[in-house]
Amino acid sequence: MKLEDEVVRRQRARARIMALLLGAFVVLLFLITIAKTGLNW
């Protein structure tokens, strides 16, 4: 495998993990807001 291919593969893998973590963070913030405001459904 060429060096450039490996660089792109690693960048994509890191971007995918970062996207998943950011998505999880948004969901967590939403749930924290619901819990802090005492809302239930």
Place this chain on the structure above:
Amino acid sequence: MPAMDMTNPVALPADWRDFLALTKPRVMSLVVFSGLAGLLAAPQLPPFVLGFTAILCIALAAGACGALNQWYEADLDAKMRRTSKRPLPDGRMDRQSALHFGVGLGFFSVLLMGLATNWLAAALLAASILFYVLIYTVWLKPRTPHNIVIGGAAGAFPPLIGWVAATGHFAALPLLLFAIIFLWTPPHFWALSLFVRSDYAAAGIPMLPVVAGIENTRRQIFLYSLPMAALAVAPWPLGLAGPIYGGCAAILSFVFVALAARVLTNRAAEPARMGPEKHLFAFSVFYLFALFTVLVADRWLVS
């Protein structure tokens, strides 16, 4: 600290698994568990998502400590067989990435803890990170054989943070849990440092077996295990835990002290013949898991 070129030799961006390795996931598991025990032992529980976030913040802070520790000690890690394959000494990551990752993770964990639970828990979390990185890693570890005695306080914070995250205030039980881990840390680390002392000596870290000798370290391990055992049982007679906890803590602590006594009577100097030290190290990890599990079980099933 002497500067060392840790630039990635092939200019590759670090793999995400190396960032994960920076957080020392195995160490993190014990930190998370003790934080969870502190939270679950509290008289009132926060809503699930806030409790989950508190434990997540403790885990992220532990990860930040691991990353900053590896950033600062990259040159020392390169000299020790046990740590030479970590991402920085192995050249799989540049030091600046590790520093940014550690600082970012630390700030994020404190901020999230403050927003989700309370700012006293966040302040304790920040104090634990600063204590581990500045007091233990930077100041004590390279200077004194008593590094782990005072530095052990950093690892003792999680149950206190878990409790404060749940209740918003201090109490006697979490302070006792803090003291138990504080006194547990020296025998735990000294048992390990006895059979890897050549690594520490090669790296120039003044761990007790390197500076004060093997016999002295074995004596210190035994001496520290006595007040630790007394403190571990103390929540029962003090009325802070029930008889199930008291009985289990007494049995576990008896085994701990018995293993420490075997270490005391061992005369071997070669790591291959340090069975008692290896047994004590392995049991010490189980001991803390078991003690805190029983504490939570006692709180929920009996009290």
